[in-house]
Amino acid sequence: MEEKQSLNTIYVLKDTNNSVTLEINIGIPGQTSMTSILIDGDGSGDEINGNFPETIIGTSDTLDGKILFITSTVTDTSRDSNFTELIIRLKGGRNAKRFPLSKTVNEEGQSVPYIAVIKFIKIPKI
Amino acid sequence: MKKYIISLILISSFCRGFSQIVQDTTIKLDLLKAPSSAGANLLGFANSDIDKPSDISAFMVSLQSATASLSRLPTNYAIDIAPYWLFSKRTDFTTAGLSSKIKGDIFKQTFALSFAIRNPDSTNKDFNINNTYGAIGFKFSLLRGEYNDKTKISLNEIGSIQKRINHKTMNELQNFIKSDTVLKRMSAEREQMLIKKFGGDDEQAKKDSTYYLIDSLINKLQAKILKNSPLDDLAEIQEKASTLKLNRIGWSWDVAGGVSGEFINKRFDNAKVFNAGLWTTIGYTGKAGGSLLLLIRYLYNPNKIFALDDAINKKTDNISTLDIGGRYVYSNVNSKFTCSVETIYRSVLLPSTIPSSWRLILNTDYAIWENQKLTFSFGRNFDGLTSKDGNLVAALGILVGLGNNR
Structure with missing residues (x-):
C-alpha cells in the first residue's frame, strides 16, 4: 500500500439539503492520536483524542464552498506494529467517500503528522 | 517493617521441626x-x-x-x-x-x-x-x-505535545491554502474542470489525464508542508512514547x-x-x-x-x-x-x-540492604511433603553480622 500523509480533494455535495457526516478512524490497535478538525475558520479547531465518531458537520447548503481542515498526529505506541493509519469517511454527499492515509514509522515511538484539506462543492443544476 | 521481620522469625521457628526440602x-x-x-x-x-x-x-x-x-x-x-x-x-x-x-x-x-x-x-x-x-x-x-497513574500521566504528556504539533501544522496549512498563489490557481482550475467537464463526477474526472495531473500536483505541493514538522516536538514525543507501557x-x-x-x-x-x-x-x-x-x-x-x-x-x-x-x-x-x-x-x-493433587507455597523476602535479602519460603508440594527453603535463619546470624550496607 502506498504511504500517504497528505490529502487535498473535493467532496461533491447533493443538490438536496442533505446532512453530511464525517468520521475519522485511527489505526492500528494501540496507537495514540490527537486530531484537530476545523471547517473554514480561524483557530486550531476541536481536538479529538482517538477516533472521531460519525458526526453531522453540516448540510449541503451550509457546507457549500467551505473547506474542511484536518491535522492529526498519530504516535506509535503499539508494541505489535509500527504501522499508523488515518481513515477519513464522508457521507451525505453525492457518494460516500473513504480517504485512507497511512505510514509505517522506522522506530518505536515515532509520530506521523497527517494533513487533509477537503473542499465541499455543490454542482449547480444545468 | 519490624513486624514483618518478627513474623518471619516466628514462622521460621514454627517450621524448624520440618525436614528441609x-x-x-x-x-x-x-x-x-x-x-x-x-x-x-x-x-x-x-x-x-x-x-x-x-x-x-x-x-x-x-x-x-x-x-x-x-x-x-x-x-x-x-x-x-x-x-x-x-x-x-x-x-x-x-x-x-x-x-x-x-x-x-x-x-x-x-x-x-x-x-x-x-x-x-x-x-x-x-x-x-x-x-x-x-x-x-x-x-x-x-x-x-x-x-x-503513571500510564495516564504519560498519555496526557503525549497528548499535550500532539496538540502542540497539530496547532502549528494547522496554522501553517491554513496560511498555505489561503495564500499560496500557485496552489490557489491549480485548485480553482481543478474545481472548474470537475464542474464543467465532468458534471461533478469525480470518479470519472480522475480517469482524465489532465485532471489527474493537476490533482497530483496539488497534493504534492501541499505535502511539502510536512517537511516543516516541528522536529523538537517530534523528538520529545518519541522519548516518551518509545518507553510507554499500558x-x-x-x-x-x-x-x-x-x-x-x-x-x-x-x-x-x-x-x-x-x-x-x-x-x-x-x-x-x-x-x-x-x-x-x-x-x-x-x-x-x-x-x-x-x-x-x-x-x-x-x-x-x-x-x-x-x-x-x-x-x-x-x-x-x-x-x-x-x-x-x-x-x-x-x-x-x-x-x-488418576488422583488429584495440590500445592501451596508461601514466598517472602525482605531487603535489608540493596544487595542483601532475607528470604523464606514454606509450603506443601504435590506429593504431600512439606517444604521449607530460604536464608532467613542463616541471614539473621551471619549476613547481618558480616554484610556491608552498600
Whole structure:
C-alpha cells in the first residue's frame, strides 16, 4: 500500500439539503492520536483524542464552498506494529467517500503528522 | 517493617521441626494461562507460524496465499483475526478507546478468533498422518482494569505535545491554502474542470489525464508542508512514547476456548473431537502493589496430563482435566518487603482413577540492604511433603553480622 500523509480533494455535495457526516478512524490497535478538525475558520479547531465518531458537520447548503481542515498526529505506541493509519469517511454527499492515509514509522515511538484539506462543492443544476 | 521481620522469625521457628526440602519449582502457575491463539495452539502451531493480519488486505493476501488463490483448502495454516478491527473499524482501538470502561467496547476490542488446519506429515508424532485436523478458538475479556497513574500521566504528556504539533501544522496549512498563489490557481482550475467537464463526477474526472495531473500536483505541493514538522516536538514525543507501557490496575477477567476436530482419512463426513480447552483468568491489581490472579483451565484430551506431572497423554482414553491455580503477590517499589502465595490444584475428571493433587507455597523476602535479602519460603508440594527453603535463619546470624550496607 502506498504511504500517504497528505490529502487535498473535493467532496461533491447533493443538490438536496442533505446532512453530511464525517468520521475519522485511527489505526492500528494501540496507537495514540490527537486530531484537530476545523471547517473554514480561524483557530486550531476541536481536538479529538482517538477516533472521531460519525458526526453531522453540516448540510449541503451550509457546507457549500467551505473547506474542511484536518491535522492529526498519530504516535506509535503499539508494541505489535509500527504501522499508523488515518481513515477519513464522508457521507451525505453525492457518494460516500473513504480517504485512507497511512505510514509505517522506522522506530518505536515515532509520530506521523497527517494533513487533509477537503473542499465541499455543490454542482449547480444545468 | 519490624513486624514483618518478627513474623518471619516466628514462622521460621514454627517450621524448624520440618525436614528441609527444596521446593519443586519445575511446575509453574503460568502453565494454566490461556494460549494467545487457542485454536491454533490446540493443533500445536507455534505462535510464530500464526498469521495475524492487521488489515483487510493483509487478511486477503494471507488467505489467497494459503488457498492458492481460493482454489483449494489450505494444508497447514493458522490465522488469528480480530473481527471488530478487521471488518468494522467503528470501534476505537487507539489508547484513548482502549481506556473505555463500557462492557461492549471491552468485548469488541478484545474479541479474537483463531482458525487452524493441519495435514500432518511423518514428523508430527502427535497426529495421524492419514487424517486432517481443523480447529477454531476464541478469546475475549469481560472486565479490564483502568490505566494506572503513571500510564495516564504519560498519555496526557503525549497528548499535550500532539496538540502542540497539530496547532502549528494547522496554522501553517491554513496560511498555505489561503495564500499560496500557485496552489490557489491549480485548485480553482481543478474545481472548474470537475464542474464543467465532468458534471461533478469525480470518479470519472480522475480517469482524465489532465485532471489527474493537476490533482497530483496539488497534493504534492501541499505535502511539502510536512517537511516543516516541528522536529523538537517530534523528538520529545518519541522519548516518551518509545518507553510507554499500558499498565492497568483493577479487576480483569479474560476468557478463551477452542475445539479441534479430527477428520478420519481426510473425509469431512467422518469426524470426531480431537481435543478442546476452556480457560478463564480473573485478576486484580491494586494501587498499593498487591495483585491477585485466579486461573481455571479445562482440557479435553490434552497432550500432557498435568495431574501426572505433565506425563504424555497416550490418547487411548478420552481424558478430561480440570486445573485451578491462584497467586497473590505483594510488591511495592516503596517497600522492602515482598510476599507471594501460590497454589495449584490439578485433577483428572474422567477417568477418575488418576488422583488429584495440590500445592501451596508461601514466598517472602525482605531487603535489608540493596544487595542483601532475607528470604523464606514454606509450603506443601504435590506429593504431600512439606517444604521449607530460604536464608532467613542463616541471614539473621551471619549476613547481618558480616554484610556491608552498600
